[in-house]
Amino acid sequence: MDRKDIRIINQLEEQIKYLTKQQYIYNEMLNKVEDGIYITDKIGTTLFVNDAFLALSGLSRDKIIGKTVYSLKNKSILPNSCCAKVIETRSTVFTINNYVEGQKCLVSGSPIFDDDGKLVRTIAVIRDVSELNNLMKNLILREDLIINSSKYTVKESKESKKDAYISSNDYMKEIYNNVNKVANFDSTILILGETGVGKDFLAEYIYNVSNIKNKGKFVKVNCGAVPENLLESEFFGYEEGAFSGALKGGKKGLFEEANNGVIFLDEIGDMPYSLQVKLLTVINDKVFYRIGGVKPINFNAKIVAATNANLLKLVEQKKFRLDLYYRLNVVNFTIPPLRNRKEDIIPLSQEFIEYYNNKYSKNTFFSPGCLEKFLAYDWPGNIREMKNIIERLVLISDTPCIHTKLFKEQLIIGENETPVIFIERPEESSGTLKERMEQFERKEIIKVLNSSRTLKIAAETLDIDISTLVRKKQKYKIK
Structure with a gap:
């Protein structure tokens, strides 16, 4: 071997030492990163994982280095492979991985191409979902957060979490303040408001903050859902043999079931006119009879009624009794629509997305742009519409982040949904x-x-x- 060959060998050894040293430095740099790092070659062979990934996944290097993500997935060592999807799609991919011996993580994978545009590597960044959730909550609920508009400022409530959940709106706070004053008295309460504003929630709140909760049940009756011919028997019950098909021993009615508690008459405006006089008698005399019965049953439940209808207009139309209206309207609360209490939109949306994330084992969150659209939207279906749309968004979102585009796509006219109407005016009349x-x-x-x-x-x-x-x-x- 001549001197030239020896010199070349020495140069190669020096280059190998240099590259090895550089590789060590790069590995150490990646090990200092708090997020997990997972790198593969173009066919999915695992080349490198950092210490953070091992901590998040609960795996060891000897189990995964040198093995393809496909074989690791088939052996259930990896619950899912973001890198495999990157190889298949040649694009950035987001997945949620729930590592058996580790954490539930958000994974974002990206392709690495060479100068000729050929795929040479994939790299995935892994982050603990609980940490991400905390970051998003801090971002969204931060006291000085302003979402692209000086008109709407979302501030973290200084009150208790329970009060903050109820409402951040001054008018609504006044309602809840007055509810606390009257909840323990036996006066009837009438709750008014558009469909979906939360009348049933307020009724349950009345029950929960009163001392009645420890004495009896909260019984809800939808006056518009029960067939008219069954309503009286459902309300007041019946005795054995009262009519054909009656149960042996008879049956308790909902009013009897609610004794010592609260009976919530939802959609009271839909109650048949013929039954209204009997309800009035029950309220006035505090007594009722089962169908076919002769024994009086004392009634001592608190009555809370609710409707989205204009009861006085129904009175004019002879569809609702005026005396019953006055008897129910001893104390009344009118809940404003969601479009008139914008400060409740963000807190409610966060409550709902957290609820559905837990229900469906998802980890979605709203982009700031999506939250801005929430604030700008009128929510004609109120809280119920928001809850339904957020459930759909959580279920159908392909990425953890729910963007504005997906929200807009959900504003469609469904069979039981309030429409969002953007209409062009027609041209002047012409033709036949x-x-x-x-x-x-x-x-x-x-x-x-x-x-x-x-x-x-x-x-x-x-x-x-x-x-x-x-x-x-x-x-x-x-x-």
């Missing part, structure tokens, strides 16, 4: 008589839709069935 009449009809429907809160109200205003209204909307392509 039939076409002119159709143009006029379309214009009138658009006008009513724009001034109505729900499809149901619009249909009633137009004096047509809601199914007819939906059919005409489709016919005239009203979006």
Whole structure:
């Protein structure tokens, strides 16, 4: 071996030493990173994992180094492989991995290409989900957070967590303050407000803060859901043999079940007129009879009623008794719609997303842009609409972060949902008589839709069935 060969060998050895030293430094640098790091080659062979990944996953290097992510996944060593999806898609991928012996983690994987555009490596960054959740909560609920608008400022409540959950709105705080004053008295309470504003929540709150909670049950009755011919027996019960099909021994009614507690009459405006006089008698005399019975049953439950209807208008239409209205309306609370208490939107959205994350084992969160749209949206279906939409967003989101685009896609007209209407005005009338009449009809429907809160109200205003209204909307392509 001549001197030239020896010199080349020495140079190669020096380069190997240098590269080895550099590799060691790079590895040490990656081991100082608090997030987990997972690196593979172009076919998924595991080349490197840092110490943080081992701590998060509960795995050891000898189990994974040199093995492909596909074999590790097949052997259930890896619960999921973000890097495998990166190789398949050649793009950035987000997954949630629940490591059997470690933590539940958010994983973001990215491809690494060479100068020729060929895939050479994949790298995944792994973060503990609980840490991420804390970071997002601090970001969203931080006292000085302003979401792209000086109009809306979200501040962390200085009150107890329970009070903060109830409401951040001054008017709502006053309602709850007054509820606390009257909850222990036996006076009837009437709760008014649009559909979905939380009337049932307030009714349960009345029960929970009163001393009644330790004495009796909270019994809810939807007056519009029970068939009219069964309503009296459901309310007051019946004796054995009272009618064909009656149970042996008879049956307790809901009023009897609620004794010493609270009976919540939801949708009281839908109660049949014939039954209203019996309810009035129960309230006045504090006694009722089972169907077919002769023995009086004392009634001592607190009555809380709720409706989204205008009861005085129903009185004018002879659909609701005026004396019953006054008897129920001893104390009343009107809950404002969600669009009039914007400060409740962010806290409620965080409560709901946390609830559904736990229910469905997900770890989603809202982007600031999505929260901004929440604040700008009118929520015609109020809290119920928000709850339903957030449940859908949690279920269908492909990434942990829920973006504005996905929220907008959910603002569609469903069978039982309040529509979001963005309508273009029609052009001036032209064409045949039939076409002119159709143009006029379309214009009138658009006008009513724009001034109505729900499809149901619009249909009633137009004096047509809601199914007819939906059919005409489709016919005239009203979006």
